[in-house]
Amino acid sequence: xxxxxxxxxxxxxxxxxxxxxxxxxxxxxxxxxxxxxxxxxxxxxxxxxxxxxxxxxxxxxxxxxxxxxxxxxxxxxxxxxxxxxxxxxxxxxxxxxxxxxxxxxxxxxxxxxxxxxxxxxxxxxxxxxxxxxxxxxxxxxxxxxxxxxxxxxxxxxxxxxxxxxxxxxxxxxxxxxxxxxxxxxxxxxxxxxxxxxxxxxxxxxxxxxxxxxxxxxxxxxxxxxxxxxxxxxxxxxxxxxxxxxxxxxxxxxxxxxxxxxxxxxxxxxxxxxxxxxxxxxxxxxxxxxxxxxxxxxxxxxxxxxxxxxxxxxxxxxxxxxxxxxxxxxx
Amino acid sequence: xxxxxxxxxxxxxxxxxxxxxxxxxxxxxxxxxxxxxxxxxxxxxxxxxxxxxxxxxxxxxxxxxxxxxxxxxxxxxxxxxxxxxxxxxxxxxxxxxxxxxxxxxxxxxxxxxxxxxxxxxxxxxxxxxxxxxxxxxxxxxxxxxxxxxxxxxxxxxxxxxxxxxxxxxxxxxxxxxxxxxxxxxxxxxxxxxxxxxxxxxxxxxxxxxxxxxxxxxxxxxxxxxxxxxxxxxxxxxxxxxxxxxxxxxxxxxxxxxxxxxxxxxxxxxxxxxxxxxxxxxxxxxxxxxxxxxxxxxxxxxxxxxxxxxxxxxxxxxxxxxxxxxxxxxx
DNA sequence: GGCAGACTGGAAACCGCTTTCCGGGGAGGT
DNA sequence: ACCTCCCCGGAAAGCGGTTTCCAGTCTGCC
Numbered sequence: 001x002x003x004x005x006x007x008x009x010x011x012x013x014x015x016x017x018x019x020x021x022x023x024x025x026x027x028x029x030x031x032x033x034x035x036x037x038x039x040x041x042x043x044x045x046x047x048x049x050x051x052x053x054x055x056x057x058x059x060x061x062x063x064x065x066x067x068x069x070x071x072x073x074x075x076x077x078x079x080x081x082x083x084x085x086x087x088x089x090x091x092x093x094x095x096x097x098x099x100x101x102x103x104x105x106x107x108x109x110x111x112x113x114x115x116x117x118x119x120x121x122x123x124x125x126x127x128x129x130x131x132x133x134x135x136x137x138x139x140x141x142x143x144x145x146x147x148x149x150x151x152x153x154x155x156x157x158x159x160x161x162x163x164x165x166x167x168x169x170x171x172x173x174x175x176x177x178x179x180x181x182x183x184x185x186x187x188x189x190x191x192x193x194x195x196x197x198x199x200x201x202x203x204x205x206x207x208x209x210x211x212x213x214x215x216x217x218x219x220x221x222x223x224x225x226x227x228x229x230x231x232x233x234x235x236x237x238x239x240x241x242x243x244x245x246x247x248x249x250x251x252x253x254x255x256x257x258x259x260x261x262x263x264x265x266x267x268x269x270x271x272x273x274x275x276x277x278x279x280x281x282x283x284x285x286x287x288x289x290x291x292x293x294x295x296x297x298x299x300x301x302x303x304x305x306x307x308x309x310x311x312x313x314x315x316x317x318x319x320x321x322x323x324x325x326x327x328x329x330x
Numbered sequence: 331x332x333x334x335x336x337x338x339x340x341x342x343x344x345x346x347x348x349x350x351x352x353x354x355x356x357x358x359x360x361x362x363x364x365x366x367x368x369x370x371x372x373x374x375x376x377x378x379x380x381x382x383x384x385x386x387x388x389x390x391x392x393x394x395x396x397x398x399x400x401x402x403x404x405x406x407x408x409x410x411x412x413x414x415x416x417x418x419x420x421x422x423x424x425x426x427x428x429x430x431x432x433x434x435x436x437x438x439x440x441x442x443x444x445x446x447x448x449x450x451x452x453x454x455x456x457x458x459x460x461x462x463x464x465x466x467x468x469x470x471x472x473x474x475x476x477x478x479x480x481x482x483x484x485x486x487x488x489x490x491x492x493x494x495x496x497x498x499x500x501x502x503x504x505x506x507x508x509x510x511x512x513x514x515x516x517x518x519x520x521x522x523x524x525x526x527x528x529x530x531x532x533x534x535x536x537x538x539x540x541x542x543x544x545x546x547x548x549x550x551x552x553x554x555x556x557x558x559x560x561x562x563x564x565x566x567x568x569x570x571x572x573x574x575x576x577x578x579x580x581x582x583x584x585x586x587x588x589x590x591x592x593x594x595x596x597x598x599x600x601x602x603x604x605x606x607x608x609x610x611x612x613x614x615x616x617x618x619x620x621x622x623x624x625x626x627x628x629x630x631x632x633x634x635x636x637x638x639x640x641x642x643x644x645x646x647x648x649x650x651x652x653x654x655x656x657x658x659x660x
Numbered sequence: 661g662g663c664a665g666a667c668t669g670g671a672a673a674c675c676g677c678t679t680t681c682c683g684g685g686g687a688g689g690t
Numbered sequence: 691a692c693c694t695c696c697c698c699g700g701a702a703a704g705c706g707g708t709t710t711c712c713a714g715t716c717t718g719c720c
Contacts, residue, residue, distance in 0.1 A: 001476040014670045052706035054381035095425040146331040255611045281585045283613040344700045382676035
């Protein structure tokens, strides 16, 4: 491996000079030496050792993003937004996937802390377990005590800058829209009760129905993914409209209905949440609540990098999008 | 930031001892000192500085994965497979997205080299431009000269370990299957001609048709994504069967047909390639060539980490999956 | 012409950790 | 008892950069 010292020797200059030429420094270096160094570096194929640079400078140029599952398009979109933003700042990205294990999330924060990353983004729903949240907060505090910056996309439970999707409000809005179509008997494919995102969406939806004087929906818990939606759909009673707390589950539900010969929206209306881009061509087109996922990811990075002392929490509103998977009741 | 020295002082031991206790060493440390150090580290909230460790050890525990686009489920699946494999090896992952810019890919290799990552995985189709490929090879060679390991998922054009999907063969197999259903007039939504993956699939498909004595297909080039498929579908002539060189394009094509009131598969048959999981619930279900994406990602990591001196290239066969998007011709 | 001040180049300290090398003490063998 | 060998703890030399501090050179100005 060729080092800066090799370059300096080859160019016949000191280490200091070589460093100043090759890695942005405030100090000027004469044109003659400068070209000698550049040429030497080029000939030798020099690549700075970032570990050494990070150590010497005391600051790295990488950020960490922790998501639940990259193959879930929800997280892919969020991560992509954050990564694009990072790229414009000249930052590298370390991505960790927890596969929905909160312990993994804590472990990642510790690891990213060890890496002295400039910032960490925790992307994804918080869980309702105060013990876990407490330990995560502890790990984050330790990281921040060392000068680390952090932000979260999800619920404001961590005491860090947060981009918070308005899950309750979005779901409530959706409920009102669906009720406006004449539906009165609802079911909610509610996902796991301990996932705050799922719980909020479910609660927002149910709350709005109550406010409208409608009967409470049938609530069916289960996994937060496609198969969870598929399974939950089997347990729906006599509802005319089913709300799956995310699009991926809604697609699972649609698959279940299709297999059973239940027509959507003729026999039952189905709605989701998120407006996943990959699913926009689904048939029937999914009624959902659109979240600007890429922007949210990018915004979270901005917040993390921002110099503000105060913790800022930004609500992001969702927009109800009615499509063919729901119908107006006669 | 609390350092190892702080811990050592607090525990009343030397730096060496503290290091041996806290970071796996071959050397033993007495139980008494050991617990003192551990306790001190815990009290102080010590987190090793990985940059320093990497520098001192001369080896890092991070690997780099470079993909074209994380929001494309094809890459998400591949990356996920690789990341899971990395996790079992205790490795951290840096992910870079090129957004399909080959220059970015080269830049990433340089950056990951600077990071002294243990291995880099180049995931995604090569381009047909020899100049670009040459520069990428140069950058890779420089990296490998410094002890770096590399592997590629795509075409064997880089001189590194490669997991190569059998694009030609898979497409040929698909062509034979479709011809077996009685189709004779084909169109290929071929993607960009410079993308080797797209070109191979197109060539394999067309080649098989020729072998069968069928007329050559209509070839329509365009972008490699959903909108590319959508646009290309508009230009299809009188084909009874359309092959989109990937699933995402096929979905675009299906959307185009749906909008125009063309029924699939009654009026036209459509097939894709990849068998993207997220798209399995699409209606109509997509005929495609299944690639074991997760396994391929994991395998690429294995190859990169493997000790073999010889460059190994592994072909991965695709499996034709006939679903409702194609029909047998009367 | 002489001197202050601005610039440029180099020596060396330092970033935080690993690991080699050394020394001291205890256990085991004779 | 004495010697050897093994173990464990510590001092110190790196790992590859950055940056402070110092010295020498030029330039501009009085």
